[in-house]
Amino acid sequence: MKTEGTLEDHFEQLGDDHISSSEETPLRKDAFILSDEEKIERIKDSVREILLTLGMDLEDDSLKGTPNRVAKMFVKEIFGGLHPDKKPNSSTFDNKYKYGEMLVEKNITLYSTCEHHLLPIVGRAHIAYISGGSVVGLSKMNRIVDYYARRPQVQERLNIQIVRELQKVLGTEDVACVIDAKHLCVNSRGIRDIESSTVTAEYGGKFKEEAVRNEFLEYINMDTQF
Numbered sequence: 001m002k003t004e005g006t007l008e009d010h011f012e013q014l015g016d017d018h019i020s021s022s023e024e025t026p027l028r029k030d031a032f033i034l035s036d037e038e039k040i041e042r043i044k045d046s047v048r049e050i051l052l053t054l055g056m057d058l059e060d061d062s063l064k065g066t067p068n069r070v071a072k073m074f075v076k077e078i079f080g081g082l083h084p085d086k087k088p089n090s091s092t093f094d095n096k097y098k099y100g101e102m103l104v105e106k107n108i109t110l111y112s113t114c115e116h117h118l119l120p121i122v123g124r125a126h127i128a129y130i131s132g133g134s135v136v137g138l139s140k141m142n143r144i145v146d147y148y149a150r151r152p153q154v155q156e157r158l159n160i161q162i163v164r165e166l167q168k169v170l171g172t173e174d175v176a177c178v179i180d181a182k183h184l185c186v187n188s189r190g191i192r193d194i195e196s197s198t199v200t201a202e203y204g205g206k207f208k209e210e211a212v213r214n215e216f217l218e219y220i221n222m223d224t225q226f
């Protein structure tokens, strides 16, 4: 969407007019007006400003590349999942072999960023689904987790977004995801409790039934023997 005036004018006009529902990442309508390169330039200036305000000497050899490094990392890496174009293409196949039990992809490594403090969230996601006719490539589940994790996030929303996307891809409600993750904003600052972790879950369709849910949880807790 292109409009007249400066980007600042445009932000001003938009005010709090977000396009998101509660399960969606709260993005502004103009989120993708700027190219990645333009975003990196702007963020670079902001990071420089923060470091200067803190009193850091940006002429120092070790620090002079930091604004650019952080800006690139934000746009291309840790927040690289904000752009819908980055959504992985999840190839599905017909369930020709008529596999009728649940499939569990467990211990998926998850790196995200807490949107309240911009500190890391590090953990594991466990996904299960029961095929309604389609099966999805195993790695696509890891890729979906990674895509939604590369955003400023809260764990609850991340968990729901993963389940909704898989339900869409597979054409079935019968999808579940459990996430167990450490939030560095709890572990390394504030209350500084290094031991605690946060567990969230989203159960769709048949996973709302106790027996089905328990089977999934048993697989997650099963020791992997290799």
Ligand SMILES: Nc1nc2c(ncn2[C@@H]2O[C@H](COP(=O)(O)OP(=O)(O)OP(=O)(O)O)[C@@H](O)[C@H]2O)c(=O)[nH]1
Pocket: 114, 115, 116, 153, 154, 155, 156, 183, 185, 186, 189, 190, 191
């Ligand atoms: N529900 C939820 N809360 C989160 C998540 N990540 C971080 N938080 C919490 O967001 C809250 C923000 O609370 P504030 O009181 O505004 O922030 P704060 O003063 O830095 O709070 P403390 O961390 O208690 O020092 C904190 O309690 C965080 O632990 C998340 O994924 N889900």
Ligand SMILES: [Zn+2]
Pocket: 114, 115, 116, 117, 118, 119, 183, 185, 186
């Ligand atoms: Zn936080």
